[in-house]
Amino acid sequence: MIKYLFRFFLLITITFLFSCNSNSKNTTTYFGGKIINPKSNYVILYSMEKVVDTFFLNKKNKFIGKIKNAREGLYYFKHGVENQYIYIEPNDSLMLRLNSWDFDESLVFVGKGAERNNVLIDCFIEGEKDGKMFYAYNKLNPTNFQKKTDSLLNLKLKTYNNYLANHTEETSGYKSFLKVALTYPIYARIEKYPIAHSKYTKNKEFPNTNANFYKHRKFVDINNDTLMYYYPYSKYISNFLYNTTYSLGHKPMVNEYSSKFTIDLLNTTNNKINSSASKDAILKQTVIEHFYKKSNCDVNEKVFDEYFKLSQNKQDKDHLKKLLDDSKYVLKNEKIFDFIITDFDNQEHSIKRVIKGKNAFLFFWNPEHSSPLYISSRMNYLNRKFPEIEFIIIKTNHSNNDKLKKLNIKTQYYINKESKANNFLTSKMPRAIIINKKGIVTNGYASISSNKIFKQLKELAKD
Structure with a gap:
C-alpha cells in the first residue's frame, strides 16, 4: 500500500517542489495532493482559526498551492465537514492523499515534511x-x-x-x-x-x-x-x-x-x-x-x-x-404568536396555519452556527422516533439556498427579513420551539443536542 502511494505521487510530478532553497530569506512552502471521492471542490488551510488559503481541486481532484514565508507550527486543513492537523515548516513540500469516505485512516503524506506528519x-x-x-x-x-x-x-x-x-x-x-x-x-x-x-x-x-x-x-x-x-x-x-x-x-x-x-x-x-x-x-x-x-x-x-x-x-x-x-421572547405556557415562513418555492405561509391542530417542533438554524450534516441526521432520527409530531425546519439567514439534504423539502422553510420571527432569532444560534395541538408553547428554547429533548418530545406526543 505504501509503495503504491509513493508511486502515485511520483506520477503527479512533484520533483520541482524539492528545489526550494532552505537558505533563502524568503521561503516558499508547497501544500497539495489528491482527494478521492471529494465532498467539495476545494481544501481550506487554517492557521489557528485564520484562513491561510483556499486550494481548488482540478478535474483530476488534485490541488497544489504555495505559501509564502510560512511560519513553523501547527495548521489544519478542512475538506467537506472533515478536518485534520498538519505541522508545517518553511520550505516544506507536503503532499497528501486521502479518501473522503475513510478520511483519517486513508490519509498519508509524501514529500518534505511528510514523515513528521505521518507520525x-x-x-x-x-x-x-x-x-x-x-x-x-x-x-x-x-x-x-x-x-x-x-x-x-x-x-x-x-x-x-x-x-x-x-x-x-x-x-x-x-x-x-x-x-x-x-x-x-x-x-x-x-x-x-x-x-x-x-x-x-x-x-x-x-x-x-x-x-x-x-x-x-x-x-x-x-x-x-x-x-x-x-x-x-x-x-x-x-x-x-x-x-x-x-x-x-x-x-x-x-x-x-x-x-x-x-x-x-x-x-x-x-x-x-x-x-x-x-x-x-x-x-x-x-x-x-x-x-x-x-x-x-x-x-x-x-x-x-x-x-x-x-x-x-x-x-x-x-x-x-x-x-x-x-x-425571553417566546415563553412556556403562552400561545405562539403568528409569523411568516417561506417555502423553497418562495410561497409564504402563516406558521399558525402550518401547525394548526398539530403537535409541532419548530427548529430554527443558521449555516453560520450549525452543521447541516448534523441537523439532517438528528432531525431524521427524531422524526422516525416521533412520527406523530410535525417537524418543521426553518433556516434563518433570509436565503433560499442551502436546502438540507436527506430531509423532506416539504418540511423545510426559511424566514425573510420582514418576518416577525427575526425578533427572537437575533443571536443566529439554533433553537427549537415545542408547541402542542392547542398552539401553546411547551418549551420556548429546546435543544436538539440535549438528552432532555427525548423526554420533552415524549410528553408532547402523549397529548
Missing part, C-alpha cells in the same frame, strides 16, 4: 483506539486505573524517544508538539476519570484519589495559545477545568449542570487561564454549552451576569446578550 496521523489513530480501551479502564478503582495509564504513558514516551533518536534534525518546536500529541490525550483521560468512573459505576460520589494521581499537572502547560485549537490539547484543558471545579465540592452531574457549578467553572477558568483570548473563548463556550444542555427557556441570569463580569471580549458579550434576550 502525527499515527498518533491520532492510536489515540482513537486508546479511547475505546478507557470504557473498561474507567470502571477500575483509582489504583488499577493509574497502573493502566502509567503503562500507556510509558509506551507513548518510548515512541517519542525512539522517533527523536532516529530524527535528530527535528526542530525543538516539533519535538514539543509531538510530545503533546502523544501524551495529552492520556492526561485528558486521567482528568476525566472521576466523573467517568461515577457514571459507569452509577456511584453518586467521586472515587478517592491520592496526591500522585495527578502528577502530570506539575509539568503540563495550560496556557499555550498556539495549541488551543488543537483538539487533544483543548480537550485536556476542558477536562482539567471541569475536574478542578468538581473538586470544590460538587456532586457528579450528567444531564445538566447546576447554575452554581457553571458559575464556579467560569471562575475556575478565569483563575487558571492566563491568556485573555483563550480565557474569553472558553468562558463563552461554557455558557453556551450549559445553556443548550438545559434545553429550556427558564434561564438563570446569574450565570450570564457572572460571564459578563469576567469576559473581556465585547463582541462575545454582545452575542451572549442577544442569546439571553432571545430566550
